[in-house]
Amino acid sequence: MSDAHLQLIGEQIADLQAHFVRHEGFRRLEEDFRLLRHRREADIKAGRSREVRGIAVIGASGSGKTTAVDRLLRNAASVVKADPDHRAIISLRVPSPATVKYVGQTILRGLGYPVNGRRESWYVWNLVRYQLKERQTLFLHLDEAQDLAAKGTERERQSVVNLLKSLMQDPDWPICLVLSGTGELADILNFDPQLGRRFQPIRFEPISELADLAKVRDLLSAYIGKTVLAVDPDIESDAFGTRLVHAAANEFGLVIEIAIAAIEVALLRRATTLTVADFAGAFRRRAGCIDGLNPFVAENFRRIDPRELLAEEDRIR
The missing domain is CATH 3.40.50.300 (P-loop containing nucleotide triphosphate hydrolases)
Incomplete structure (x- = not known):
């Protein structure tokens, strides 16, 4: 990947990190x-x-x-x-x-x-x-x-x-x-x-997967809307929103961090659409985890402690 392309991505991500959504x-x-x-x-x-x-x-x-x-x-x-x-x-x-x-x-x-x-x-x-x-x-x-x-x-x-x-x-x-x-x-x-x-x-206060999914979707739209990426329909589902809230440890600021990281993953692969796989890739880079401990991949994602880095599968079985 050329340095010019990486510079462009770096500038886009810096702009997203500087963006602020009033809440x-x-x-x-x-x-x-x-x-x-x-x-x-x-x-x-x-x-x-x-x-x-x-x-x-x-x-x-x-x-x-x-x-x-x-x-x-x-x-x-x-x-x-x-x-x-x-x-x-x-x-x-x-x-x-x-x-x-x-x-x-x-x-x-x-x-x-x-x-x-x-x-x-x-x-x-x-x-x-x-x-x-x-x-x-x-x-x-x-x-x-x-x-x-x-x-x-x-x-x-x-x-x-x-x-x-x-x-x-x-x-x-x-x-x-x-x-x-x-x-x-x-x-x-x-x-x-x-x-x-x-x-x-x-x-x-922590955000709730029961009461705040609409707010989470609006938040995602605000950040994705500042890019040229289309949105995979799966990202707009309640099931995905629930996984995102858990991955962010129910914290508003971490939702934003993970969303920006996912956008960066999509841009690095020269994608035109932001997908669930990009969020999985962002969490993988963030936590250094295997897919079995990735809230965007694992079937039983609620057993995962999203704040734990380099977690090992046998520690939570």
């Missing part, structure tokens, strides 16, 4: 975020400084929460009015190890501030608060936020909770927090009722 979870997230933004901007305009609220986006790996938050913040950055030297929105991934000091240093780096690793934790966080105000930051997004206190002691978890509350309660410049993470994030928020009540939770 119920995203619309709710966007509405809550806009309300918080307008409240904060109104307070700033009126010279008020009061405690703010935050948003907690919770979902399993592959649910699409990170993609949704990234899209939200990119859209918001284009409309938030701020001086070019300011950073109205900061988005960071919680570092590992997620110590209080290291999280503060990561925020400072995100603000473009040089960090001296020898400084004490209290000094680092005083700098964080000062720099957030100087940069006129309105929102701080922390992805993989469940790692903030995943392995810490109760005392360390309380320290994290206190820091989050202090950012939202800062008398000079309160910060609206957007936290995204897996189900363990709820444990952090529930650890302290005073923190939990400050957050609006948005859960990206």
